[in-house]
Amino acid sequence: MRMAWRVLVEARKYWVQLGIGFAGVVIATIAGFYLPWALRSLTQLATEGSSHFAAEALTIGLLLLASTLLQAIGSSLSGYMNHYAALHYVADLRTRLYGKYQQMSLRYFNRSRTGDLTGRVVNDAMEAEIFIAHAIPDFVVNVLTFVGVGILLLTINVKLALISLITIPLLLAITIWQSKRLSPMWRENSRVRGEIAGKVQENMSGIKEIQIFNRQQEEQSNVSRLALKHTKTYLHASLFYETSKPLLAFVTALGTVLVVIVGGRLIGTGEVSIADIIGFIAYLGMFYNPVKSFSGLMEMAGKAGAGLKRVFDVLEEVEDVPEKRHAITLPRIQGRIVFQDVSFAYQDGLTVLEKLNLTIEPGRTVALVGTTGVGKTTLASLVNRFYDPQVGSIQLDDIDIRDVTLASLRDNISMVLQDTFLFDGSVYDNIAYGWKGAAQEDVVAAAKAAKAHDFIALMEQGYHTIIGERGVRLSGGQKQRLSIARAILRNAPILILDEATSALDTKTEHEIQEALDEISKDRTTLVIAHRLSTIRHADQIVVLEGTGVAETGTHDELIRLGGIYARLYATQAS
């Protein structure tokens, strides 16, 4: 109920359509009440006789025709209008959900499965349609039918009407018990469906690894196990529903039996006519329907509610990289970066950085060096707020990055990551992704600077060649060059290069290095590279060890110091 209310309140933009839909439901339901009444009137005519039999039968027939027409018009109107509101609300919900994903930190995505998140947008959001276009109108029909038919039964005969009420509490108790048992079963079913989506999506992304390590069979059994689990949870709910259904049918029949027995006696005493009994029994089916379908309706709402809860759970998720209410717009900065007493852990107890202090002056190229897993990428990820440190602060040009809008912060930073991601579009679009207002000359100039222009020119359709999902039609080095071009185009005052040239051969790396050195000149550049030869000429080399900075200086200074860097360098040189 609370979920239905929430959905209705959130869908207030579509209240006009819902109002028309509601009117349609009311018209169709009330018009539907006439058929048993017509049956009763006709029987009355036949049993009691009339001098205008043909004319009265014609009137009944015409009224029946009108009621059927009204029923058809009402239900078409409500069907379309309710779906109009429902589907537009689903579209809003999907957009909001996607918007929420965009606000979440990487920490959230690290602990979620992509397939599950996709499933919430694609499948779970669609459950709102069930709520708005089916469950709520059905609820209105049920209430109207129960009250309306109840009044008609009372009009026909009060005694019989009261007798027919005897079984209602029992019917209601059974349906409520049914829906209480069914709700958690549908929730579990919905969860397992999300698990299947997650697994399939993960396996599609890792299809190469599955083939390399010949894990097709295992992965197929994993998917099959989940598919069966889904079947089982569904059947579990279905078994319960189907076995409790006959109980409901039995109690319903009991009500009709009572009316037949008592009605028979009342005919004997002349209290009711045959026409009344026929009309009454015809109405009785309608009267019990809302009570009987209460559990089905609850089941439908329960299933839809379980899916919607998964959508609302995401919408209510607290952002762990929040933007302040009155965050300021960070202007184009000079590029001074200060890490002040920064401590960071991905999970409690597993500290990656502790009380780290580091100042990077504007325009300087600083290399982060250290053994694998020491926290170089993590440190760089804090600058554009992929994550926030638990303790300490990071300032750009003396402004705390938590005080500025995320968009303006990220406009000041350009990043080339180790695993390049390209979209399934043209080469041109992928480079132009770096800057919204880029002109064609800028894109080509960036590609030239990243030494990508020559191989692009050789492609079948040049800059308009489609590169496939994740850039599958490109080599690792080509992908890396496109991502460098994209970053160059961004022309931000801070450039972060995380193993940006690792997929290139030494010759190309050397060429790109020159281009990178060129664009690094007038901006602050943070370089992470395992090949120390590529960072030799950095203005400052910062060596990380344990959870903090162990050494810092230029290449020559650190070699002279004879510490960690000197040892690492000697190992690579040999």
Ligand SMILES: Nc1ncnc2c1ncn2[C@@H]1O[C@H](COP(=O)(O)OP(=O)(O)OP(=O)(O)O)[C@@H](O)[C@H]1O
């Ligand atoms: N998303 C994550 N969730 C949990 N732990 C993580 C995550 N990313 C990295 N870590 C852990 O944090 C530590 C630092 O990782 P990071 O990637 O920053 O190291 P790195 O120095 O850049 O390593 P490499 O040189 O191998 O790229 C590692 O112990 C790693 O296991």
